Each structure stands twice: as structure tokens, then as C-alpha cells.
Amino acid sequence: MQVEAMNSAMRVAIIGSGPRGMSVLERLVARLIEADSRESVEIFLIDDGYIGTGRVWSTEQSPHLLMNTVAQEISAFSGPWDGIEARPGNGPSFAQWWKLHREDYSQFGGYGPRAYYGEYLLYVLSAVERSLPPHVTLDKLSARVESLEEADATQLLYLSNSETLEVDRTVLATGHPSNHLQGFEKTLHDYATRTEGVAFMAGDSVADMNLSEIKPQQKVGIIGMGLTFYDLVAELTMGRGGEFIPQSDGSMRYNASGCEPRIYVGSRSGMPVPARGFNQKPSDYEYHPAIFTSERAFRIIQNGDVHFDRDVLPLLEAEISLVYAETKLRLKKGEDQARRLREYVINHQVDSVEGVSTFAHILGLSHPMAIDLYKLANPFRGCTFPSIDSFNEVLHSLLAADYEEAMRGNVDSPMKAALDVIRNSRSVIRLFVDFGGLHPHSHQNEFLRKFSPVSGFLSAGPPVFRILQLQALIKAGIVTVIGPSVKFEPAVGENGIVMSSPSVQDSTVTVKVVIDGRIPTTDITRDRSSLTQSLLEKGIYTPFVNRKKDVVFETGGVSVTASPFHPIRANQTIADKLYVLGIPTEHTRWFMQSGSSRPHKWIDFMIDADAIATDIVQGGGEKYDSNQVKKQHYATTGTL
Structure with a gap:
């Protein structure tokens, strides 16, 4: 059965209605309201799971399954709430919504059940629907997209309910894969x-x-x-x-x-x-690096031939060691000494752990610790144990120590405060890594195989009560x-x-x-999805290849352009009516599994969604400068 086009309306399909797809929808409607055009637009929100939540955030799942980010740091709206009726660009954060709609906020230590976040996403969807301009319609289709074909100026989507949908623009936000095993x-x-x-x-x-x-x-x-x-x-x-x-x-x-x-x-x-430190930071907390800065990153990138272990990791570990040392100084010597350490590091352009340690020692810290991320993530390396019981005794002591540190908080525990730097530095890491910024060997072996799992291990832990x-x-x-x-x-x-x-x-x-108990990695060549395989067969999808001279690394992520992320076909042409967002592009870009933005500012999650929404509204005519829009948004919200 053919779904009829609505007169001459522009038709937009969003495949996948989890957080990424919902962010595009929210920004698209906000941009359409802002454009104040009378052109008819028909939006199709398509999901084979639950419309508005996707399967990962289903409202029917157990309340024992929790998020690993505190609720006050999460918002699915692209602007802060004015306290009036929620609408695109203006709505409550997850924590604000939770406190208004439920009475158990304090029972979870600030970490929301995933089912609650699903309810919140449905609230966002309802707010979007109420705000649709008269010339914009939203159709919610509960179906699986089996395949996609490109026509001259449109795309044909073949659905599992035997319908065929013709649209002008398609956003692919398909979420976690189910891979063929190997x-x-x-x-x-x-x-x-x-x-x-x-x-x-x-x-x-x-x-x-x-x-x-x-x-x-x-x-x-x-x-x-x-x-x-x-x-x-x-x-x-x-x-x-x-x-x-x-x-x-x-x-x-x-x-x-x-x-x-x-x-x-x-x-x-x-x-x-390990557990994340008990949250002591306000929802609008901003960390401003002294060593691992975007300015330093750009200078290194301009020199070319970037290797993660040689060029990137030492700067990140120096930044982590700085926060560790200044936290210890603040607790032992007071705020002034901690502030002086950061000033010394900035004024003397310190770029190493050794430099941080030298100034920390001068300011009265006798044993500033150098953070070795790989040792922290592998505490039993080189150890042997005579029995399972003896191993679990040692493990118990490590868990007890981790719990104690976590309860000191992510401001007052030197270790937990330092490890939060990894989370706060993701945007700088992306400058080095995204779109093949690293040498292929370093990208594959030093970054993806070694650093990426360790960074997740040390910075994305569960609520502290999980340790108990x-x-x-x-x-x-x-x-x-x-x-x-x-x-x-x-x-x-x-x-x-x-x-x-x-x-x-x-x-x-x-x-x-x-x-x-591991989440499947992104690899479109192994993805069992019929849609993904059809896109590969037609040459619309192709794996991103990091290539430097004769060194080649095929990543498994979809090869896309820079913002607004059009797929690059196998013949190297650009599918500029399609957009690919989030998990399918993992390895082409980094840390695409993020499922939310911040209440007080746009992070890459919302910037990416807005880039796509803007390109759709502008008809692809004017290319999107994500850095410029990011600066404009920060300037308006006062967070730059």
C-alpha cells in the first residue's frame, strides 16, 4: 500500500524515535516555528519499538534498570524552561519533570530509572505535538523500515507493514545494532x-x-x-x-x-x-581545562600525523593530574593554594604530569600522584591468587575503597574529581579523533582498543549504592x-x-x-538490520576508512560528511537528502552513544540535531557551520 503524499508538502522521515531521533524532531519543529513559513511539512516518526522512546527507553521496563547520568544533568529540550507550558526549545530538564510528576526523586540518589526517562521522552513528544504550527503535521508510524531506495529527488521507504512511503528527506537515527556473532x-x-x-x-x-x-x-x-x-x-x-x-x-x-x-x-x-562520585556539582557546572584545551588540540592537529599515546594521552593525563593535585591542595592548604596551582600551570604553559607535580610540590603537596589510567582500569594486572575466595577478599577491599572515594563526592574526592575530567574532555578528544584525525594504527589500537573502553570504565560508572x-x-x-x-x-x-x-x-x-553483558559495538558490515544491509548493498552506506598512505583501518561506522552528516556513498558522492546520526556513525566519530543534552547548554548531542534540522528547513541550500551556531548559542545562554 502506498502512503499518499500530502499535496506539495515537504515530507521528512525520522527513522528511530529514541533520544537522537527525538532531538531532531524537537529541533526541526523549533526551526519550523522560527521560520514562520507557510510551506506544508509532513513529518513521519517511525519506530519498530515504542514511538517516542525507542526500545532502550521503553516505559514498560523494570524500575531496577537505572541511568548512569544524574537527572539534573539531562534535558531533552533544547532550551531552559520558563515555567510555562513546555514547547520545542523551552521545557523542563529530566530532574524538573521528575520532581513535578513523581514523589520518589530522593530514593534513587538522583539517578533515574530508564522507564522514567522514557516517560519524560513521551512528555517531550506530547509537547512537540501540541506546538505544531497549522501547516505542519506529525504521523507516528509503528513499523520497521526494511529498505530504502533513492529516487531522483526523493526516497522510497519500504515498511514492514507492507506500506511504501515516499519522502523528501530521511534522518537515520537507528540506535544500537544487533550484530551477527563472531x-x-x-x-x-x-x-x-x-x-x-x-x-x-x-x-x-x-x-x-x-x-x-x-x-x-x-x-x-x-x-x-x-x-x-x-x-x-x-x-x-x-x-x-x-x-x-x-x-x-x-x-x-x-x-x-x-x-x-x-x-x-x-x-x-x-x-x-567503579562508581561515579556522589554528585556535588550544580546542573550548570562547566569545567575549563588548563592543559588539555581545544587551542592546544588545534595546534597539534595542524602538524599532522597525530598518534594518541604520543600526542594526546599525555596532555589528558596531565589535566587529570592537575585536578587531582588541586583538589588535594584545596583540602589540605585551602582554596588559594589550589587556585595558585592552576595559575602556575596556565602561566608557564605546563603540558606534562611532571610539570604539574613540580608546581604542586612547590605549593606544599608532598606526594602529588600521577594518574595512570590503564593501571587504574586494570588493578590486578600481573597478580595471581591461590583461590576464588582470596581474589574476592582483595576485590572486596577495592570495592570498599571505591565506595569511600565515591561518597566523598565528585568535588571533594581527589580521585573522583580527577576522573570526571575524562567526561568533561570528550569534546576535545573528538577534535583529535573524529573523521580519521588519528593515524590509522593509533586510531585502531591505541584509541579504540585501549583507551576508549578504559575511558568508559573510569568515567561512566553506576550510582554509588550499586557498590554496596x-x-x-x-x-x-x-x-x-x-x-x-x-x-x-x-x-x-x-x-x-x-x-x-x-x-x-x-x-x-x-x-x-x-x-x-556487553553492548554490541557498531559495525555496519555485521549489523543484522535489513535496512542497514539494504543501504550497504545499494552503496548508500559504506564503512568509514581511516587511510594514511599505505596504512588502512576500516572502522565499521557509517562514512558521513561533517555536519550535517550526509552519508558518503560507495562511489564517493554525497547523499545530501539523507542524514545519519548517532550510533551508526560510531568510530567515524566518537562517543555517539550519548543519549541526552544538558539543561543549560547545547553539547554535541543537541548541536548535531540542530544541524540536521536547520539543513532540512533550509532545503540543503546553505551549509551549516556548527561551530558558529555553537558560539551563537553559548553567547545567548551566557555559558561561553
């Missing part, structure tokens, strides 16, 4: 498929995993100890009726329901993701951490999958179910 994941999947009583669950959003198949007391192995691990543990414990009981000494005790499985877990590092919960579960015998570098292999002579750590003696455990 390597040991495929080995485990194939083994489980042919072996009775054994199951393997591929990496995915926990809300979409069928955990009901796991039986009480059944031995379950989890690959990875990142944020998904904490979600899985919450669902397999609290989600099955267990309770955490606060104790007088500040710890927690787990009261089991008897429906829990026995959980065994391991990862490369053997360390669960994990300690309680380990003590109760519900969760057992096997150790670092855990291997997963089919069992020989019995039905099961064997887990073991080469660093821990007698650590072999046979489990019946293995869950991959």
Missing part, C-alpha cells in the same frame, strides 16, 4: 544451540533479554562487568523479589527471595566498573567474581560452559547459561 561469542552460541540444557544470550539491552528462562539456583555466567552487568544483577535479584537491607554500619545486607540464580562473572580486568549492593551479593554468595581475563569455553564431557581465570587457581566453574 569469535568466541559465535562458538558459545553454536554450542548452546546444539546442546540440551545450555543457553547463550547475546549482548543487548537488559530490558530486551528473556531472563525469565533462567531458573532459581541455576548457575549463570556473565561476560563483562560494565553497566549492563549491574543491570543484569539488579534484575536477577531485586527483580526476583530480593531486598537490600541497610545496616547500622552503612553497609547493606541482601535478603534473598530464593528465586535468584547463582551468578558467576568475569571480565578482562576482573574489576567491576554488589558487596552484599558477594557476601551472600549470590554473586561470585571469578577473576581477570576470564575464559568461556564449551565443557568437555558434560553439558555446560566452563568459566575460568588464568590468574586465579581452582577458579573453574561450569555454568548452564552465559549472558554477554
